[in-house]
Amino acid sequence: MRRAFAPFAAAVLAFGIWxxxxxxxxxxxxxxxxxxxxxxxxxxxxxxPIGTVIFNVVTPTLTAYLPERSKATGTGVIIAPGGAFxxxxxxxxxxxxxxxxxxxxxxxxxxxxRIVEKLQEGIPAxxxxxxxxxxxxxxxxxxxxxxxxxxxxxxxPNRVGFLGFSAGAMVTxxxxxxxxxxxxxxxxxxxxxxxxxxxxxxxxxxxxIFLVWAHDDAVAREPVVRFHDALISAGHKPxxxxxxxxxxxxxxxxxxxxxxxxxxxxxxxxxxxxxxxx
Numbered sequence: 001m002r003r004a005f006a007p008f009a010a011a012v013l014a015f016g017i018w019x020x021x022x023x024x025x026x027x028x029x030x031x032x033x034x035x036x037x038x039x040x041x042x043x044x045x046x047x048x049p050i051g052t053v054i055f056n057v058v059t060p061t062l063t064a065y066l067p068e069r070s071k072a073t074g075t076g077v078i079i080a081p082g083g084a085f086x087x088x089x090x091x092x093x094x095x096x097x098x099x100x101x102x103x104x105x106x107x108x109x110x111x112x113x114r115i116v117e118k119l120q121e122g123i124p125a126x127x128x129x130x131x132x133x134x135x136x137x138x139x140x141x142x143x144x145x146x147x148x149x150x151x152x153x154x155x156x157p158n159r160v161g162f163l164g165f166s167a168g169a170m171v172t173x174x175x176x177x178x179x180x181x182x183x184x185x186x187x188x189x190x191x192x193x194x195x196x197x198x199x200x201x202x203x204x205x206x207x208x209i210f211l212v213w214a215h216d217d218a219v220a221r222e223p224v225v226r227f228h229d230a231l232i233s234a235g236h237k238p239x240x241x242x243x244x245x246x247x248x249x250x251x252x253x254x255x256x257x258x259x260x261x262x263x264x265x266x267x268x269x270x271x272x273x274x275x276x277x278x
Contacts (some may be wrong), residue, residue, distance in 0.1 A: 022095075022110075025149075027060040027141050032114060034134060040117040044090075050249070051091025053083065055118040060138040062145060063110045065098040066153060071105035074156040075275045078109045078142050078185070082166025082193060082249065084123045085115050085131040092251040093165040093191075100252065100263060104276065107153055109146055113138040113171060129197035132167065136174030139164075143175055143185050159275060161187040161207075163266075166220060166249060169193025173227065176206065187273070189266055192220050192248055194227035202234035209238035210269050212262045214246030241265050 040056040062078070081093035088094070090110060098108035114134035116126065143160060150157040162185040164172030169190035176188040177200045189210040209231065213224045231238050246259025254260050270276050 024063045054088040065102040065108040067105045073105040075159040076107040076155045080164035080168030080171040135171045139171040139175040163189040166193040214243040217248045219248040
C-alpha cells in the first residue's frame, strides 16, 4: 500500500501542492480478511438515475480527494456510500460529496467497501448484521489507513471523521461503536441510516455525532429514530436535523425541499467544532 502511494507522496514533497485528481489505495495490505475465497467479479454501471453504481466489491479501497494545499484545513472525512449492501452509489453518495468537501479545504476519502454478491434483481431479504460485517470491518480499517497516511495527506490524525449514507451509515456506526475507542473516528455523521440490525451497545463516551433524516423516509426512518433514541438514552446529545420531506437517498440531489441543504448544516456543524480551518 505504501509502495503504490510513494510517487504521489514524492510529488507532494517536491511541489508542495496536492494534485486535485483522485488517488486510490487499498484498505487492506493484502486480501481483505474473510473474503479470501470470494470469486465474484466487481462491475460498475454508469449513467443510472443515481449516477455510477458499483456491484460485487471484493477489494475495498479508499479514493482520496485532497484539497489544494493552500486551502487544506487538516480535516479529513471518510465517506461510505449507501446501496443496501448489494451496491454502492459511489457518485450520488460518494464522489459528489467528496468534491464538495474538497472545494472547501476538507480532504475526503470515498470508501469502496465489501458488499453482498449481486445474484438477482432488486434487494434480497438478508440479515443486515451479516451483510454489513465486511463493510464495517473495512470502515474500521479505513480509519486506521487514513491516520497512517495523515502526514502524507496533510491531515491531523485527530481530525479524521466518518460520513455514511444509508447502509454506509451502518458502516459508520460500526466504526463509531467498536470496542477499541482509540480507533474511533473523531466525529461521525450518519445520513438517513444507522444500525439496521441488532442495536449495538452504546458506550458512555463517544465522539461528536451528526444525524440527518426526513420524516417521509419510508426506507430508513424507523431504524434511524431507534438509533437516535438509543444515543439519547445513553446520555449523548447528537446534532440532529430532521426534514419534513426529502425521502430516502437524496444525497446532493436538489428536490426543492429543505433537505437540499443538509450538507451546509453539516459544514456549519464542523465549523463550530473548529474543523473547517487550520
